Amino acid sequence: MPDPLKALSRYRPYGWLATIGVILPSANTVMEPELARLSPAGVTWHGARTPVRGVPSQDSLDAMAAGTEAAAEDLASAEVDLVLYGCTSGSFMTDGERLVERLQQIAGVPATTTAACVLAALRALGAQKVALATPYRQFITDGEVAWLEAEGFAVTSALGLDMGETERERRAINRIPPEVCYRLGREADRPEAGVLFLSCTAMASLTVVQALERDCGKPVITSNLASAWGVMRMLGLREPMPWNCRLAPLHLRRP
Numbered sequence: 001m002p003d004p005l006k007a008l009s010r011y012r013p014y015g016w017l018a019t020i021g022v023i024l025p026s027a028n029t030v031m032e033p034e035l036a037r038l039s040p041a042g043v044t045w046h047g048a049r050t051p052v053r054g055v056p057s058q059d060s061l062d063a064m065a066a067g068t069e070a071a072a073e074d075l076a077s078a079e080v081d082l083v084l085y086g087c088t089s090g091s092f093m094t095d096g097e098r099l100v101e102r103l104q105q106i107a108g109v110p111a112t113t114t115a116a117c118v119l120a121a122l123r124a125l126g127a128q129k130v131a132l133a134t135p136y137r138q139f140i141t142d143g144e145v146a147w148l149e150a151e152g153f154a155v156t157s158a159l160g161l162d163m164g165e166t167e168r169e170r171r172a173i174n175r176i177p178p179e180v181c182y183r184l185g186r187e188a189d190r191p192e193a194g195v196l197f198l199s200c201t202a203m204a205s206l207t208v209v210q211a212l213e214r215d216c217g218k219p220v221i222t223s224n225l226a227s228a229w230g231v232m233r234m235l236g237l238r239e240p241m242p243w244n245c246r247l248a249p250l251h252l253r254r255p
Contacts, residue, residue, distance in 0.1 A: 082111065118197070
């Protein structure tokens with residue numbers, strides 16, 4: 001008698017297009033809901049957390065990166081198709097390439113970071129000059145400017161909220177109203193910038209992307225938008241993203 005498990009081993013009731021593991025800072029409550037809004041039917045996201053403690057510092061960023069290894073082990077048991085490290089600053093303020101290599105070794109599937117997805121999105125949009133808005137402490141915003149410039153982009157402006165002086169304030173990044181994200185983006189924008197980038201996977205900026213694109217007259221990306229787009233592109237998914245913005249349809253192009 002045929003073994004039905006030969007077929008059932010390929011069955012997924014929800015993630016039939018892709019199941020994606022995302023490792024995010026333990027305090028982040030924004031990224032998972034936004035990734036779900038950006039995903040077509042058949043794509044599911046499965047979270048694992050890496051500890052985030054205290055105020056932002058290089059040590060805390062390094063500790064988060066180290067914690068991704070245990071999270072990747074957990075995601076391997078979920079049989080995900082790809083692992084994403086969903087922290088923007090955590091992936092440009094540490095050795096992102098080495099981190100990806102370790103995640104791939106542990107999980108046994110391809111891996112990427114939000115920072116890598118942001119770079120892919122900027123290049124797909126043909127950006128040369130970028131206006132940057134962040135909630136970060138100044139040393140992280142400065143680090144992001146240096147990272148973008150090292151990757152070949154001119155940063156026309158960089159506006160940060162300098163949040164994170166205390167752990168409570170750091171967690172409050174999750175509660176920044178979208179209306180504040182809109183005003184932050186408008187203030188950061190410059191006429192010469194080709195793309196406006198709202199950075200941080202814990203900042204709920206997705207819902208103002210369309211208004212900012214209309215009012216600034218240029219493409220706008222957020223960390224979560226770039227992450228979802230980059231992962232779908234890596235996996236070769238051809239299903240349209242259910243979000244009306246200039247980046248969304250570009251994943252249909254072959255890398």
